[in-house]
Amino acid sequence: MNADAERNIETLLSAITSGQMRAGTKLISRIERGEEGLVPILRALYRMGGHARIVGVTGPPGAGKSTLINKLVGYWRGNGLRVAVLAVDPSSPFTGGAVLGDRLRMSDHHGDAGVFIRSMASRGQLGGLAKAAGDAITVLDAMRWDVILVETVGVGQNETDIMRHATVVVLLQTPMGGDDIQAAKAGITEIGDIFVVNKSDHPEAGRTAILLEEMIALGQRLHADRTWRPPVVKTRALDGEGVPDLAHHIDRCFEAFAANSASARARLREQTRHRISEILQNQLDKRLRSDENQWLDALIDPVIARDSDPYAVADELLKRITS
Numbered sequence: 001m002n003a004d005a006e007r008n009i010e011t012l013l014s015a016i017t018s019g020q021m022r023a024g025t026k027l028i029s030r031i032e033r034g035e036e037g038l039v040p041i042l043r044a045l046y047r048m049g050g051h052a053r054i055v056g057v058t059g060p061p062g063a064g065k066s067t068l069i070n071k072l073v074g075y076w077r078g079n080g081l082r083v084a085v086l087a088v089d090p091s092s093p094f095t096g097g098a099v100l101g102d103r104l105r106m107s108d109h110h111g112d113a114g115v116f117i118r119s120m121a122s123r124g125q126l127g128g129l130a131k132a133a134g135d136a137i138t139v140l141d142a143m144r145w146d147v148i149l150v151e152t153v154g155v156g157q158n159e160t161d162i163m164r165h166a167t168v169v170v171l172l173q174t175p176m177g178g179d180d181i182q183a184a185k186a187g188i189t190e191i192g193d194i195f196v197v198n199k200s201d202h203p204e205a206g207r208t209a210i211l212l213e214e215m216i217a218l219g220q221r222l223h224a225d226r227t228w229r230p231p232v233v234k235t236r237a238l239d240g241e242g243v244p245d246l247a248h249h250i251d252r253c254f255e256a257f258a259a260n261s262a263s264a265r266a267r268l269r270e271q272t273r274h275r276i277s278e279i280l281q282n283q284l285d286k287r288l289r290s291d292e293n294q295w296l297d298a299l300i301d302p303v304i305a306r307d308s309d310p311y312a313v314a315d316e317l318l319k320r321i322t323s
């Protein structure tokens with residue numbers, strides 16, 4: 001690396017670690033564009049992180065995640081905390097213009113230097129975290145926000161993605177019929193550390209909360225080693241009812257995880273392992289797509305003709321890429 005490049009990195013690092021919003025915004029945009037050459041910066045930033053409380057908020061489209069986050073941010077600001085929100089852009093097939101929607105729902109905090117709000121496109125990964133979300137969290141963590149809230153749309157299996165990035169996962173549900181909840185949500189208790197029944201102004205809210213409690217009880221019986229029992233909190237995000245209670249449970253959850261260091265460490269190890277494999281997959285993906293790899297094209301036709309097979313080609317590619 002030449003001296004100029006090194007100086008640029010130093011300048012950027014100091015802007016990020018002193019929490020300059022513009023530097024953070026610009027760097028996240030560069031990450032989103034998949035710009036080359038960011039790895040040295042991300043490496044340095046990662047090593048400076050590990051301080052923020054990372055809270056994932058997930059749940060079905062339209063459950064009220066953004067509205068609730070807006071209220072949570074307000075609550076924590078009242079306690080003097082600095083909060084960043086990363087809304088991994090709700091996939092547009094569900095809600096067109098979602099980015100604008102998020103801005104509007106979180107507009108209470110416009111102009112507050114203690115709040116950072118950023119939407120990210122999920123690039124067609126239905127419901128999943130944007131590929132770039134992990135790197136964006138690295139940036140936000142190094143900016144020393146006290147809390148980082150990550151909003152994602154939970155759709156089926158992708159709901160588990162968020163666990164890979166967040167320390168505490170809040171899973172939103174809306175009031176619904178018992179059959180719906182049973183059918184849609186086998187395994188639901190594997191995901192959330194805290195369950196929220198939002199839109200508690202709806203008459204079915206109480207029943208939904210009871211059903212969730214029952215499912216959690218069942219989950220606890222299946223996992224006798226679990227020390228944390230997920231609470232169910234009812235909220236009305238529109239007017240903030242239940243938000244202090246939710247914030248209290250989030251605090252309790254962080255405390256419980258901190259107190260049980262063995263399981264917290266196991267979780268962190270699993271997350272870190274996943275992060276490494278995610279980076280590896282991204283790198284492989286990039287190399288496979290790069291122009292120099294047009295030789296991959298030559299390997300495809302024999303597979304179609306059944307003179308070769310995709311397993312052999314994958315092996316061959318791995319050898320070529322890593323050699």
Ligand SMILES: Nc1nc2c(ncn2[C@@H]2O[C@H](COP(=O)(O)OP(=O)(O)OP(=O)(O)O)[C@@H](O)[C@H]2O)c(=O)[nH]1
Pocket residue numbers: 060061062063064065066067068090095098101105153198199200201235236237238239
């Ligand atoms: N009645 C009622 N409506 C609510 C409540 N919370 C949110 N809403 C409404 O539900 C709609 C969706 O809210 P959002 O906060 O955008 O939901 P979201 O989960 O972020 O949606 P996506 O990001 O598109 O998945 C909005 O029209 C909100 O005003 C609530 O407690 N009660």
Ligand SMILES: [Mg+2]
Pocket residue numbers: 065066067087090102151
């Ligand atoms: Mg939203």
